[in-house]
Amino acid sequence: MSKKEEQFHFRRAELDDQETIWEILQQAIKRRKEDGSTQWQDGYPNPETIENDIKKNYGFVLTSDQHIVGYAAVIFDVEPAYEVIEGKWLSDGKYIVVHRVAVSTEAAGMGIATHIFKEIEKVATSENVFSIKVDTNFDNIPMLKILDKLGYKYCGEVHFRESARKAFEKLLN
Template identity: 50%
Template sequence: MNNEYSFRLARPEMANAIWQILEEAIQRRKSDGSSQWQDGYPNLAVIQQDIQRKAGYVLLDGDQLVGYCALLIDDEPAYQHIQGAWLSDQSFVVFHRVAISNKYIGKGIAQQLLLHIEAFAKENDILSIRADTNFDNKAMLRIFEKLGYQYCGEVVFRGSSRKAFEKILS
C-alpha cells in the first residue's frame, strides 16, 4: 500500500467535492458505454447520507481528495438473495460507490482504494469483502480480477442484475 495516501471517514464539508468526483465517474461510465450510474443514482443526497451514517470514506493524497467509497459491515440486504453462492457465511465488509478523481485516473488509485478497504476490514477483524458491479463496468471487473476477487453469482440491486464478488482475506 502506498503510504502517501490516507484513508479516513468523510466529513460533511467534503460532500460537494465528493459529489464532483462521482459526477466525473458517472460521465466516465457513460463514455465507456456502461449503463451503470446513468439513472440519477448515486447523487449528492446519497453521499450526504453515507457521511451522516459514517459509511462514507475518502482517499487523500496529502490534502487532495482523490477517491471515495461507501463501506458497510454486514449491511447489504440485496446480498441475502444471491443467485449463486458466497464463498463464506462470515461477517463481511461491502463497498459501494467507488469513484476516483479524473486527475488520478490511470495511476492505480482504485486498486489503492481497494487495498485500504482490505486494511479497514482487517482492522475490524473481518476477513471477507463483498462487492457488486454492472456487467459492463470493465474497469472494475479488471480490478476485481487483478486483486483476487472471485465471482459468486448475481444480485439484484435497485432493480438491475449485477455481478457479485467476494474476496477472503488471509
C-alpha cells in the first residue's frame, strides 16, 4: 500500500460530520455549475438530504489525516428510480446504489472520487453484494470519466427527480 493510501480512511458519516459534508457538497455544487453542468443546480442535495443519509446509515466519508475530503451516499436498499430503465441493467440481483459523490475543493483532481468508489466496492463485497449501480447527469464529464475508468458499464437511462440520467452498473467478482 502506498504512503498516500495509508492516510485515507473510509467510514460511516456521523451527525458531527454533517456541517463539513455540507461544505464539501456546496463546493461540488459550485464546481458543477462552473463546469456548465445542470446537475445539483436546483436546491438538491441540501442539508436535510445529508442528515437523512447519516440517520439511515447511508452516508460515508473519506478522511485524509483525520480531515474529511470526500462524501458519498451508499444505499443498500432498492432505488425506486432504477426499477424502470430505458435500457437494461447487467444484473437483477442485490445491488448497492451510489449517490451524492462529492470531493472537497482542496482535494479535487487528486483521485479522491476514484478512491471513494474503490472503497465502496470493498464495502459491497464485504456485505456479499456484487453489483453497484449509479447514475449521473449527461453533462457531468468528470463523473462520466471516473465511471468509464473504473469499468462501469452504461446500461441506459433512468429518471431521477424528473430528469433523465445516464445509468451505469459494475459487477464485482
